[in-house]
Structure formats: structure tokens, C-alpha cells
Amino acid sequence: MDVTPLAWTLTIVFVVGLLLFDFIFHVRKAHTPSLGEAARWSAVYVGIAILFGVGVLVLGGSEAGGEYFAGYITEKALSVDNLFVFLIIMTSFKVPRADQQKVLLFGIVFSLIARTGFIFLGAALINSFAWIFYLFGLILLVTAGNLIKSEGEDSHEADNIMIRVARRLFHTSDRYDGDKLFTVEDGKRVMTPMLLVMAAIGGTDILFALDSIPAIFGLTQNVFIVFTATAFSLLGLRQLYFLIDGLLDRLIYLSYGLAAILAFIGVKLILHALHENNVPFINDGEHVKVPEISTPLSLSVIIGVLVITVVASLVSPxxxxxxxxxxxxxxxTQYLDTNFESDPGLRQKIYDKLLDEEQTILGLPEKYRTRIREEEKLTRLLKQAHDEHDAYLDQPGTSGDARLGERLVT
Structure with a gap:
């Protein structure tokens, strides 16, 4: 599919316009998005991505359209996995809920810039060195193995090298000042923890790109399709974060599904490398006759694995x-941190979610309850939250539904 400079220019302007629209109309004024707002705008961005894909299908043909949708779905799935780490980073740094949108949008913009750089670097390497497909394939196979190995409750941790470097380089104040990066304390200009969070998110984005770019190049080598599929998978990620916040921990088999997809694409890349082989020590530098995996088959495998993964996760006890x-x-933890959410109504919603989750824990079979990590620490934390809520309700003039019911701790 040939893409004119005008098409490239219009596409980039459109993507930048969507980011500016998101900032001006949603992020600039700090607030916590409602579930309805997150759902509506998530649907809008997914709809835009689908319409763009239909345009690629009509103008570029079935092969280009299939490559775009395979790339978009794969990158979207990898983005959802990235949300686990974003959630843990912002919980670790106790980012106020209303200010999380700006952190997420920064992460999306930085990720798009970083991945665009990797895309053009990857394209240049592919054009110059055919053996790069072997390297990309091995990267994906190793990544798939690591995803399976790390599966578990602690498989997503806010403790990578970029975060540790950020903590060493940025000495910040102990408190946030809204979404400001700098504030004044004792007459001196100091950095706020918001700068540290953004540095951690940005650094983590670079690590994510090292996995995602080889994956999409395994599905298509068309730079325009790689760029647009990546860009549209990132747009709307902020809304998706607030939409599926409560479901992230439920997707326990997502890492297995992503591992299967990355391994499949890794094998596809290696088969393609063998087919195009010019490495002297493999078959004397001659092409190796091996079957190649078609785009329709790739799309079918990706969709099938994701459907099975999500359904299995949702029905799993x-x-x-x-x-x-x-x-x-x-x-x-969020309820006890008044900086996280200061609105009494939204804090009550957090407490209601806590009560519902305690009811679920009480109803778990014994074999699952005995597997709770650091159970005593969790019990103390829950008791603190209940004590804090009871003290709040005892204040003169306070109204609201305590919804105490049966608790895990009393």
C-alpha cells in the first residue's frame, strides 16, 4: 500500500488534534471521570480506530486492512497489560485520583513519541539487514517466556530500572500541589512527586516499546500501518484506564494470552526470516523453503486467543x-489517603467498593482464603479503613449510608 506525503501529513495532524482535544476538553481541568464518561469516550476512540481501519481496507485492499486490524488488536491488548503497571505506579506514588488523568495523557504522548522513534528505527534496520527478523523473533519468544514465568499476583510491579533511576535523580517534596511539577516550600522552588511519577511512567513506556514494536513488525512491515495501528491503540487508553479499573485484577490469564500471541508472532517472524534468509551460516545464505503464516490466520489466532483468555479470566473462581x-x-489504601480523593461522595464510593470486596472474600472457598498474601497486614489495613469511616460518620452534621453489613474484620 503506497501512502502519499499528504496522507501522512493529514494522519499525523488528525492524531495530534485528538490528543489536543483530549487535553483541552477533558484533562486540563482536574477531575475524576465517571464510569459513563469513560465508557462513552472509550467507545468513541475505538469507533475512530475501526473507521480508520475500514478506510485502510477500502483504499489499501484486504491484505492491508487485515494487517491494520491484527496490529491494532495486538497493540491494544499489550496496552491493557501496560495499564496494570500504570495502576501500580500511581498507587505506589499515591497520585491523587483527580490528577491521574494528566499523568496518563503524558504517558500516552510520551509513549507515542518513543514508539514512533522505534518504528522508524525498526523500519531502517529491516530495510538494511534482513537478519533483523531473527532478532525480533527471538525478542518476542523471550518476552513470551518471561510473561508466563512472572504470572501471579505480583507479576506486575512498579519496580523497574527506570523507576529506580528516577527515584535517584529526582529529589522531590513530600506533597502534591495539584498537578503542578514544581511548587514553593519555605520560600524555595522544589519539585513535586508529580515530576517523579511522570519520569517513572515515561521510562516504563520505553521498556514497553521494546516489546510492542517487534510484535507489530511481525504482522506488517508497512510503516504507515505500523504507526497508525500503534497510535490508535494508545488513543483512548486514558478513558479505558478508568473504565476497567475494577476489572484489571480480574484478568488473571491475560499474561498467558499475551505470551501465546507474542510467541505466535515470534515464530511467524522467524519463519519469514528463514524464507528471506541471506545469513551465510544458515542454508549457505540461501532462502529456506518454509511455510509462511498469512495475515487472515494471524488475525484469527490473535482474536481467538484474546477471547479465550478474557472469558476464562472472567469465569475463573x-x-x-x-x-x-x-x-x-x-x-x-485509597480511602485512608485523603489526598487521593478528598470528595466525600467519591470517598464513600471507594468505601462501598471495599465493603463489596470484603463480602466477596467472606464468600470465597477456604482454599482461596488461605492463599491471601500477607493476610494479617491486609486485616490491619481493612480495620484502619473501617475505623476511619466510623470516625467520619460520628462527626456532627455528617450524613450518609454507612452500609456496614458483615465485615471481614470487626
Whole structure:
């Protein structure tokens, strides 16, 4: 598919326009998006991506259209996995809920810039060195193995090298000042933790790009399709974060599904490398006659694996248990941190979620309850949240539904 400079220019302007629209109308004024707002705008961005794909299908043909949708779905799935780390980073740094949107938008913009750089670098390497397909294939196979090995409650941690470097380089104040990067303390201009969070998110984005770019190049070598599929998978990620916040911990088999997809694409890349082989020590530098995986088959495998993964996660008792335990731990921490959410109504919603998760934990079979990591620490945390809520309700003039019910701790 040949793409004119005008088409490139219009596409880039459109993507930048969407980012500016998101900032001006949604992010500039700090607030916590409602579920309805997140759902509506998530649907809008997915719709835009689908319409763009239909345009590629009509103008570029079935092969180009299939490559775009395979790339978009794969990158979107990898982006959802990235949301786990974003969630843990912002929980670790106790980013106020209303200010998380700006952090997410920064992460999306930085990720798009970083991945665009990797895209053009990858394209240049592919054009110059045919053996790069072997390297990309091995990267994906190793990544798939690491995803399977790290599967578990602690498989997503906010402790990579970029975060550790950021903590060493940026000495910040102890408190946030809205979404400002700098504030004044004792007459001196100091950095706020928001700068550290953005540095951590930005650094993590670079690590994510090292996996995602080889994956999409395994599905298409058309730079325009690679760029647009990547860009549209990132747009709307902020809204998706708030939409599926409560379901992230439930997708316990997502890493297995992504591992299967990355391994499949890794094999596809290596088969393509063998087919185009010119490496002297492999078959004397001659092409190797091996079957190549078609785009329709790739798209079918990617969709099939993701459907099975999501359905298995949602119906799994283990997923329900892990979701309840992780959610209770997170919501108790959030409720106790008044900087995270100062609005009494939204704090009540956090507490209501905590109560619902405790009810779920109480109803778990004994084999799942005995697997709760750091159970005593969790129990103390929940008791603190209940004590804090009871003290709030005892204040003169306070109204609201306590919804105490049966608790995990009393």
C-alpha cells in the first residue's frame, strides 16, 4: 500500500488534534471521570480506530486492512497489560485520583513519541539487514517466556530500572500541589512527586516499546500501518484506564494470552526470516523453503486467543478471588489517603467498593482464603479503613449510608 506525503501529513495532524482535544476538553481541568464518561469516550476512540481501519481496507485492499486490524488488536491488548503497571505506579506514588488523568495523557504522548522513534528505527534496520527478523523473533519468544514465568499476583510491579533511576535523580517534596511539577516550600522552588511519577511512567513506556514494536513488525512491515495501528491503540487508553479499573485484577490469564500471541508472532517472524534468509551460516545464505503464516490466520489466532483468555479470566473462581483481595487492599489504601480523593461522595464510593470486596472474600472457598498474601497486614489495613469511616460518620452534621453489613474484620 503506497501512502502519499499528504496522507501522512493529514494522519499525523488528525492524531495530534485528538490528543489536543483530549487535553483541552477533558484533562486540563482536574477531575475524576465517571464510569459513563469513560465508557462513552472509550467507545468513541475505538469507533475512530475501526473507521480508520475500514478506510485502510477500502483504499489499501484486504491484505492491508487485515494487517491494520491484527496490529491494532495486538497493540491494544499489550496496552491493557501496560495499564496494570500504570495502576501500580500511581498507587505506589499515591497520585491523587483527580490528577491521574494528566499523568496518563503524558504517558500516552510520551509513549507515542518513543514508539514512533522505534518504528522508524525498526523500519531502517529491516530495510538494511534482513537478519533483523531473527532478532525480533527471538525478542518476542523471550518476552513470551518471561510473561508466563512472572504470572501471579505480583507479576506486575512498579519496580523497574527506570523507576529506580528516577527515584535517584529526582529529589522531590513530600506533597502534591495539584498537578503542578514544581511548587514553593519555605520560600524555595522544589519539585513535586508529580515530576517523579511522570519520569517513572515515561521510562516504563520505553521498556514497553521494546516489546510492542517487534510484535507489530511481525504482522506488517508497512510503516504507515505500523504507526497508525500503534497510535490508535494508545488513543483512548486514558478513558479505558478508568473504565476497567475494577476489572484489571480480574484478568488473571491475560499474561498467558499475551505470551501465546507474542510467541505466535515470534515464530511467524522467524519463519519469514528463514524464507528471506541471506545469513551465510544458515542454508549457505540461501532462502529456506518454509511455510509462511498469512495475515487472515494471524488475525484469527490473535482474536481467538484474546477471547479465550478474557472469558476464562472472567469465569475463573481464582480470578474472582484475586480481584477481590487486590481490590480490597487497594481501596482501603485509597480511602485512608485523603489526598487521593478528598470528595466525600467519591470517598464513600471507594468505601462501598471495599465493603463489596470484603463480602466477596467472606464468600470465597477456604482454599482461596488461605492463599491471601500477607493476610494479617491486609486485616490491619481493612480495620484502619473501617475505623476511619466510623470516625467520619460520628462527626456532627455528617450524613450518609454507612452500609456496614458483615465485615471481614470487626
Amino acid at each position: 481464582k480470578g474472582r478471588a484475586q480481584n477481590a483481595v487486590s481490590g480490597a487492599r487497594r481501596h482501603a
